[in-house]
Amino acid sequence: MATLLQLVLAGIGMGSVYALVAIGFSLIYKVTGVINFAQGEFAMIGSMSFWLLQSHGIPLVPALVVAVAIAAAVGAAIGRFVMYPAAQASVLTLIFITLGLDTALRGLGTLVWGVNPVAVQAFSGNGVLHVLGAVVPTQNLWIFGAVVIVAALLYFLLERTYFGQGMTAAMDNPTAARLYGMNPLRFGLYAWVLAAAIGAFGGVVFAPMTMANTNMGLELGLYGFVGAILGGLDSLPGAAVGGIALGIVTSLSAGYISSDWADGVAFAVLLIMLLVRPQGILGTSLNRRV
Amino acid sequence: MASRSSQKMRTALGLALAGGLAISLAGCGSSAPTSAKSTATGPYVLGVDLPLTGPYDSLGVPELNSINLAVQQINAAGGVNGRKLKVISLDNGTNPTTAGQQFKQLVQDHPIGLIGDASTGSTMVAIPIATQAKIPLISLASDAEIVQPVAQRQWIFKVPAVDTTVMQVMINYFKAHGISRVAFAYGNFPYGTGGLADFQKYAVPQGIQVVGSVPVDMTATDATPALTALKNFSPAPQAVVVWDVPPSADTIAKGYASLGFKWPIFFSDGASNDVFLTLAGNAVNGDFVASTKIFVASSLPNSDPQKSIIEKYVKSYDQAYASTSAGPANMFGAFGYDAVYMFKDAIAAAGKGATPASVRGALEHLNYDGVTGVMHLTPQDHSGLDPTSEVLLQVQNQKWTLVPGFTGANE
Amino acid sequence: MSRQLLGTARNPAVQALLVLAIPLALGLVVGPYWVSELTLVGMYTLVVIGLNLFMGYAGQVSLGQAGFFGIGAYAVGIASTHFGLAPWIGLVLGMVLAAAAAWLLGVLALHLMQHYLALATLAFGIIADVAFQQLPLTGGNSGLYGIPAFTLNAIGFLALTWGAVALGSWFTNRLVRSGTGSLLEAVRSSEVATALMGADPATVKRQAFIVSAVLAAAAGGIYASWEGYIDPTVFTFALSINLVLMAVVGGLRSVVGAVLGAAGVEAINQILKFAGASLAPATSGALQLTIYGLALVVIMIYWPEGLVTGLGARSRARRTAGPQLPLQSVDGHERDGGQVVDGAQRS
Secondary structure, rough: HHHHHHHHHHHHHHHHHHHHHHHHHHHHHHHOOOOOHHHHHHHHHHHHHHHHHHHHOOOHHHHHHHHHHHHHHHHHHHHHHHHOOOOOOHHHHHHHHHHHHHHHHHHHEEEHHOOOOOOOEEEEEEEEEOOEEEEEHOOOOOHHHHHHHHHHHHHHHHHHHHHHHHHHHHHOHHHHHHHHHOOHHHHHEEEEHHHHHHHHHHHHHHHHHHOOOHHHHHHHHHHHHHHHHHHHOOOOHHHHHHHHHHHHHHHHHHHHHHHHHHHHHHHHHHHHHHOOOOOHHHHOOOOOHH | OHHHHHHHHHHHHHHHHHHHHHHHHHHHOOOOOOOOOOOOOOEEEEEEEOOOOOOOHHHHHHHHHHHHHHHHHHHHOEEOOOOOOEEEEEEEOHHHHHEEEEHHHHOOOOEEEOOOOOOOHHHHHHHHHHHOOOOOOEEEEOOOHHHHHHHOOOOEEOOOOOHHHHHHHHHHHHHHHHHOEEEEEEEOOOHHHHHHHHHHOOOHHHEEEEEEEEEEOOOOOHHHHHHHHHOOOOOOOEEEEEEEOHHHHHHHHHHHHHOOOOOOOOOOEEOOOOHHHHHHHHOOOOOOOEOHHHHHHOOOOOOOOOHHHHHHHHHHHHHHHHOOHHHOHHHHHHHHHHHHHHHHHHHHOOOOOOOHHHHHHHHHHOOOEEOOEEEEEOOOOOOOEEEHHHHEEEEOEEEEEEEEEEOOOOO | HHHHHHHHOOHHHHHHHHHHHHHHHHHHHHOOOHHHHHHHHHHHHHHHHHHHHHHHHHHOOOOOOHHHHHHHHHHHHHHHHHHHOOOOHHHHHHHHHHHHHHHHHHHHHHOOHHHHHHHHHHHHHHHHHHHHHHHOOHHHOOEEEEEEEEHHHHHHHHHHHHHHHHHHHHHHHHHHHHHHHHHHHHHHHOOOHHHHHHOOHOOOOOHHHHHHHHHHHHHHHHHHHHHOOOOOOOOHHHHHHHHHHHHHHHOOOOOOHHHHHHHHHHHHHHHHHHHHHHHHHHHHHHHHHHHHHHHHHHHHHHHOHHHHHOOOOOOHHHHHOOOOOOHHHHHHHHOOOOOOOHHHHHH
C-alpha cells in the first residue's frame, strides 16, 4: 500500500510536468491545427535559462519571469517568422516544420548552454514530506501547484477576457472568426507565445527535480504529446488530466513491472487509447480538424 | 500561388542545394576535402570520432578538448620524431550508423591511428573498419569485449578500466566490511546492463550475492518509482551498487536519499565526474565511487608515478577549458588525453618510419604512466591498465576524498 | 523529342535500370568511403520509396518506419548469430514479419484519420524499439555483433542495395500505374469518394502500408549485414523522423524524389560537417544541428512539395502557361501516370 502510494505520488509529480507540456500542445493544436513537435524544447529553454540566471545569483521570482519571457520570445519569433510565411502550408507540412524547429532549437540550446547537465536549486530546499509512509520531495508540490496556477490563469484568460473570447472563437470556429474580421494568424501567434510560456514555466519548476540538459526537450515533448492525446488533443483540461494520468502510468509500470518497459507501456497505452477512444479522455469532436 | 519573393527564394534555394550536391559529388572523385596524408614530412594524422552532440555529448566534448590539449602540448614540445601531430575530428551525434560512416571517412585520410568512440556500440561498429584498414584504434569506451577476444581485436586498444577492475575495488571493500548481499541498480543502456551482467559473473563467485536488481531509465527524471523496489528485496541487501553515469546516476542518488535508505551506496566509475557532485547536491554526501585517481591527486604519496601527471593534466585542462560549458577536468576527458599520449609514445617507439602497422606493434609493448592509470600493454592484453590505478572515493561535504586501502587488485 | 525522352524516362523499367546503373557507375569511380556513403543512401532510399507510396499516394504519414527497418535488421541479426542461418533467410523472414506487423497494425489503426494514424505508427515505432532492447534474443542494449555479410564486398553491397532500390521502384511504379494506383490516389483525395467507387479505403491504405513496411525491412536487413553490428540506438524515433523528412524533402510521388531526398539530406549533413569541422571544430556538432534544422524549416516553408515536385511544378507551369491542376483533384484516371505531369501534358 505504501509502495502504491509512493508510486502514485511520484507519478503525479512527473505527470504534472507532462501536463504543462501537454497544455501547450493542445493550445497550439486548437488554435492553429499544428501538432508542434518542438513543444518540449520550450521546457528545455525554460529550464536552461532559469539555471543560467540562478547561477548568476538572480533570485527565484525574477529568474522565473525572465526565463519564461525568453521562451515566450522564442515562441513569438516562431509564430511570426516561421508560421506567417507557412500560413498556406498543409497540416502535414506544418508538422515537418516543427520537427525541423525541434532540431534547430536543440542545436541552438547546445550552442548557448553547452553539453553538460546542470543542477538547479529546489525552490524551497531539498526537503521531503512524509505522507502515510510515502515520500514526496517538496519540489513536487511546486510542480503540481504550477499546473493548478496555469489551469486557473488559462481559464480566466480564455473565459473572462475579451481577448480570450476572441481566441476561443478562433479555436472553435476559425472560418467564422475570419468572417468577423479576426485574423487567425494573429491568434496563432498568441497561441505560440502562450504555449511557449507555459512550456517554459513547466521547465522551470521541473528543473530542480531533474538534471536539466539541452537534450531533454525531445523526450519531454513526446511524453507531453502522449499526455495531450490521452486527455483529448482538443481539450485543455483533457491535456492536464492526460499528462498526469501518463505520469502515474509510467510510474506504476516502472515500480511494478520495470523501468525497462516504462516507455513501452506508455506508448502501448497511447496505442490502445487511439484504437478504443481516439478522441481521448475529455476530447469531443474527433474529425473536426482533419 | 506563391508570391514573387518566395519564387526567388525557391530559385536561390535550388541553386544552393544543387551547388551543395555538386560539391559533395565532386568530393567523390578526388580524395575527401579534409585529406591530409601522413606523408614523410607532414604531420602524423590522428582520426578522431566522438559524440559531440546527443546523449553522450557530456563525454565526447571533454574528450575532444583533452585530445586537442595533448596535441598542442606535444606539438609545442617539438612533436614526435620531429613531426607534428594533427587531429581530424568528427561528431557522430551519438549515432552508431553515423559513427560507422565517419570511421570509414577518417580511414581515407591515412591516419597513423584512430581514437573513438566514447560508447561501446559505436566502437563495435568501428572495429571491423579499423581492422580492415589496418589502422590501430584506441577506444574510450569501457566494455571488455572491445579488446577481447584479442585474436579478433588485433588493431583495437582501449584506455578505460574494464568493468571488473572497478567491481574489484568495491568487492575488496565489501570483503573487508563483511558485506555479502548487495542490490544492483543500473542505467538502462549498454554501460549499465553490461555492468549487471559482468557483476553477476564476477562478484558472485567471490561470495557476493545479488539480492535483486533495478533498471533505471536513462532519461527518467525521477528514480523513486524504480528504487521503491529495493524495499521489497528479500533477503535485504547490506549495500547497493549502482552502474550508471550522470545525469541518471544523480537521479538515482537523489531518489535513494529521498526514500531514506541507509545502506552504503557504491557508484561505478561512470559517476566519477564533478557533474555528479554538482547535480545531486547534498544527496551524494557519504556515497562511494570507484574511480581513477584524477580527483585525489593531492592525497597521493609523492612516490605515486601518476601524481605529477594528473596534476599537470588537471591544471592545463582547467586553464584552457574550465570556463567553457564543458566544465572542469574529469575522468572521461583524461581518456582522450591518454589516448593521444599513448599514440605519441608508440609512434616514437616505432621510429622515423612509423606506419600504422609498426605503431600497432609498438602499442602492444607499451608501458605508459597516464592520468587514467599505469598501463602495461601486451600482445595478449590490449587494455593493460594496472588494477591498482582504480581506487575508492567517498563524497564528503560534496568533495571527493580518498578511502585508502582499496584498489582494483584482486587480493 | 524531349517529350519522348521524358516519356522513356518515366517508364518503370527504364527508371529501375537507371536507379541501378547510376550509383553503380559512380561507385566504380569513387573511393571506398563514398561507396559506403552511396550504399547507405541506397538503404534510406529503399525505405523512402515505401514512404513515398504510403505518404504520396495514400496520403498518410508513418512516424514508425524505423520499427520496420529494425524488424528487418534484427531478423537478419538473430537468424545469423543465434541460429547460424544464412543472412538471406533472415532477410526474407524479416520482410515477412514486417508485413505481418504492418498488416496487424493496419487492421487495427488504418481506419483512423491522418493525425491519429501518424501517432499510432509513432507508438508502434517506439514500442518496437523498446522490444529490441528487451526481448531475449536481441542482445539487449549491447546489441548483436559479428553479423555475417552476404559474402559480398563493398561494391557487391552497393549493387545489392541499389538492385533492391531498382526492384522496389519498379514494383511501386507498376503499382501506382495499375488499378491500385488509382484507388490510392482516390484515397488520398477523398475517402468518401473511394468508398463510392466501391473500394474499401482501409484495405487500399493497408496494402500501401504493408509494401512500405516490407521495403523498410528489406533495407534494415541489408543494413544489419552490411554494418555487422546493430543495437537499439539505431532504430529510434529520430531515425523515423529522418526518413520521413527525406521523403518530404525529395518530393513525394516520384522515385527521383526518393533518391534525391535521401541523397539531399545526406548531402546537407556532409556539407555542414565539412564546413563545421573547418570553421568551428569545437561547436561544429551543435552548429550542424542548428543549421540542419533551420534548413529543413526553410525548405518546408518555401518548397512544401519537395525538391523534385517543386522544380517540376515550375517548369510545368511555364510549359503549359495555364493554371496548375489542383492537387486535390479526384480524377484518378487522368493522373494514373502517378505524376501530375501526365495530366498536364495531355491537356
